[in-house]
Amino acid sequence: MFSKVLIANRGEIAVRILRACRELGMQTVAVYSEADRQALHVRYADEAYYLGPSPSRESYLRGDKIIALALKSGANAIHPGYGFLAERADFAQACLDAGLAFIGPKPSSIAAMGDKAVARATVTRAGVPVVPGTEGEGALRDDELLALAPKIGFPLLIKATAGGGGKGMREVLAIEEMPGLLHAARREAEASFGDGNVYLEKLVEAARHIEFQILADVQGNVIHLGERECSLQRRHQKLLEESPSPFVGENEELRQRMGAVAVRAAQAVGYLNAGTIEFLADKEGNFYFLEMNTRLQVEHPVTEMVTGVDIVKEQIRIARGRQLHYAQEDIHLNGWAIECRINAEDPYNNFLPSTGRITHILPPTGPGVRVDAGVYPGFEISPYYDSLISKLIVWGETRAEAVLRMRRSLEEYRLVGVHTNIPFHQRLMDSHRFMGGQFDTRFVEERFSLESAEEGREAHPEIAAIMATLVAHETTQRAAQIVRRNERDTSNWKWLSRWERLQR
Amino acid sequence: MFSKVLIANRGEIAVRILRACRELGMQTVAVYSEADRQALHVRYADEAYYLGPSPSRESYLRGDKIIALALKSGANAIHPGYGFLAERADFAQACLDAGLAFIGPKPSSIAAMGDKAVARATVTRAGVPVVPGTEGEGALRDDELLALAPKIGFPLLIKATAGGGGKGMREVLAIEEMPGLLHAARREAEASFGDGNVYLEKLVEAARHIEFQILADVQGNVIHLGERECSLQRRHQKLLEESPSPFVGENEELRQRMGAVAVRAAQAVGYLNAGTIEFLADKEGNFYFLEMNTRLQVEHPVTEMVTGVDIVKEQIRIARGRQLHYAQEDIHLNGWAIECRINAEDPYNNFLPSTGRITHILPPTGPGVRVDAGVYPGFEISPYYDSLISKLIVWGETRAEAVLRMRRSLEEYRLVGVHTNIPFHQRLMDSHRFMGGQFDTRFVEERFSLESAEEGREAHPEIAAIMATLVAHETTQRAAQIVRRNERDTSNWKWLSRWERLQR
């Protein structure tokens, strides 16, 4: 049974895992790249070892070095966090081969869920619904596709086998228009990818992204911790998550049915530890398996806030061979939790990443507010890693209370030195569709813009004008003062007390 | 029904109340003294008005000015917070006379509970037990006291009517020694206070301070939100509070019995809004009414964390005439919460208050952690107000989890610029008696010292030596560099970019 854990990650999730380890009395080992010497995970860990240069492939992706450092430091378990090596079956296997516990699923489960076709086939055998389509059936001719189309149902999508990014994709509303659209799709696919093969997939209309948190122990117990709604995305990046889902809402029957399917999907690969089953759901309440994330998720805190379960501690207990703390009937969703991902990016400039030194932070606090962050005043945000710098999570007795609490928390949050997407979240909180829970996975990209969201709001241009003018005024005045002061005193350093020098 | 609230307070509690108002969609008005222009409550409120010079009696205690500012700004309710004017019946009455809602109890309840003898008589009539004694019975002769002593029971205390501070106080274990001790006590009281009168009071051995949170609405519903244990005190200042109480623990029968008595005590004065009934409890489970705090308490967050009730929001709803959100049977204590009061004081120098400018804060965050604070990096801690700068509250599924979480949170907390009592709390968390829940109101002062608590711990003098040496070394090196740099460049200011000047 292990008692010293190496955390093979950085940023907020490394800090999150360190905290769980510390509360369980485990010794901790951090690893860090050149850019991360001053990172919070290095400061919080009991031990910290240099891994390599800043680019991930030379540091956080060097599984060989990480395992060597674990062995050198006497760590006997590795927690991979999310991203980096978390879903690499070969890394999980290498840990086991080196005699280290891997705090996550078995390598075979990672591999099975990592290959989309294998995953689809595996869960289908277990009776889990997948988005109906012909993807797994190889290259079909037009007559074959036309014969299969009615079984899938309309509307459906023609998709290029080789492609992505919408090239070679066509939406089909009825069989009559299909031959022409097939022709157009194949021609575009051929032009774009040099491969004219296409397949059919049911179009899930007004799709919502709903996922279930799974926990499974070595004794074979598998439970779910209810769902999370993650439909608010931009460029396939989740921006805001909540639990429960406003779509599932008070439909406890649907929740339990989806949860049972999620448990079955996990059991289909003999799953162990924490994982997430992602579904697409349509307006009618049909839901389809999308994929399984065989690791801890960024958005796990919303589930923690409504269930009271500390998922990371439970991961560690499971990896130590303990039985789950909870049975399915112990799990109840209490109240409502929302998470906003705070990214270092400029919402007013096409969401371009923003780098720089953070000079000041005033995080929101108070009742029902949790902030998970990997940054602090003085820390430098580098261009090497993802732009997530903080997660703001709130809890309320109801969704309405949680939304209002998120609003006040976003308004309170001060972070100086890099741009953040906080204004984006503020506008989202004001949106009527968000407040009503009426959104799907296309909402942010197709029906929400920061500029138009600002139009309807109470604006204060006169206040902005006053503040800008006062800053400009003071800048001019100060500049003059600096010149004058300098003329008087050419030996500033003499005025530094010993203490001030010490603090430099 | 009011919609704009003036908060007649400062510091963390003003911020706490502002947050509740904001989440309820209320407009907010702050008031501030000269020292508090940059205080967080001024920054967070919709409006803020200058009250007067820094000393409280010229600012936060000026009820007349505060009421005038409420009327001027169009606020139609006042929340007094705790301290300052919160328990002044005349101020509450003046608010009502000015047509302002007072977010608190009726002036008559404040008055009745504010006079110790009246409070004692009132609750006694309602069948609430008080510490047995002869205090209310005037000056008695020795023979009368000797006759009453057996009814009170031993051990008991002889106390000086005029006195305090232990002068003229004697502990009596049996009737035989009482005549001699009476003589000595009277002589000492006479010498100290010029008044030899004494009274008898039952000695509550190993007393624990346990209080119940009460909520009462205008419809006459009165409920309690379970208890808080506040036995850890120093100079009658609470330092750490928890809910539930380790003393009451799983004895649900005792909890409900004490809760019912607390409700009865509140009803005895026709109580309205939030209040707290304080009890002293002894080892046998006897408990005695101590006093009622007719206001919000510093330690209300621990109750919020285990019940899920937002007490400040509930206060505002009650003051608006709404019925309580909860019935008694809705209230369940879920898990365990602990609060450490973080004071600006030096635990290594007799807990002397510490003033200065805060230059850096890294608060603990993550699962189960709440920080209520009224300070931020750049804020100046002045000598005018109390030393409470932050409250660190944690929640755990069990008391053990909460203690471990508090430990890691205290270790994470960085606050530079003033001394804090964080090291004191860290040592308290390590104490076996604290961990075991084995402490009474005398524990901190009589059986706990920072120095001896440090003795048993794993010490790292060699690490401290290295760090001190490296700091001294760098200081010397830097000082040399500053001299050299200055010799090269006598016009530093030229090197400031426009942006740097702007940031000054």
Add this chain to the structure above:
Amino acid sequence: MKYITTIDEREFTIEILEEGRLLLDGEEYAVDFESVDGQPVFSLLLNGRSYEAYVYQGDEGLQVLLHGALYLATVEDEREKRLRAAAGGGVVEKGEFHLKAPMPGLVVAVPVSEGSQVAKGDVLVVLESMKMQNELKAPREGTVARLRVRPGDSVEQKQTLLSVV
């Protein structure tokens, strides 16, 4: 001191008087304005109303982020305003545009070449940073000139990548 401050083509005349007072379009206000912790975050009390905003120096004036909304402000004193009016007024509409890297990163694609005609909004360079692919677009139509990068290049912040003339 009198300033003319423009936000979204709306002009405000702001005169700063002594002792914490100012005139906004002729109306007098009590004003108390302080930086928080020496940061570009400012607390303003204006006739008792409390506001707080970030104020940054941008390329084309001051950026004010207030209650989650961004305002672009240009502040001129009377002399500057008169000079600009005398010079014929108006910002120069044409001129060369130099595409600079907004952050350090790796060039992953350059879908244009020297001499390409581009329309406003066309993608000029795709830059990878923080694990995201970021499309840098043309702010106006024109012709690509002085293309200095190709896929695979690492670039520094503010490095010029190409020009649109």
Add this chain to the structure above:
Amino acid sequence: MKYITTIDEREFTIEILEEGRLLLDGEEYAVDFESVDGQPVFSLLLNGRSYEAYVYQGDEGLQVLLHGALYLATVEDEREKRLRAAAGGGVVEKGEFHLKAPMPGLVVAVPVSEGSQVAKGDVLVVLESMKMQNELKAPREGTVARLRVRPGDSVEQKQTLLSVV
């Protein structure tokens, strides 16, 4: 550079070598030492072990607050150490003690008068600050001299209140 650092009467010999190495009582360690945000908070990696502490300049040396425990350290280089040894060694035990206000406040009581004999631990002045009454005590026995305050006085931080001779 070689230093002799004393903590609780325990001496450590610490030699700082170049390139992130040092000798602690002759044993070599890899050392990486950085201030956090320019604050008197320091992060130390010592052979891979991670420590963080506040280091303050106190009146009698450096104060190191590490894992919630306070260490008082005096750091001397070899030359200073030799000089002190030559001077007969040891800190001066006697001499005057000047009681200074540790914070601004209001004097509420002065239970001694000029010429009073006091023992170590006797209360000299009671100072109210932050709503607390704080007892300032004698650090050693002696006679009260130059009493400069009386009840009701407001005092500034570090103002001398009286002396014990």
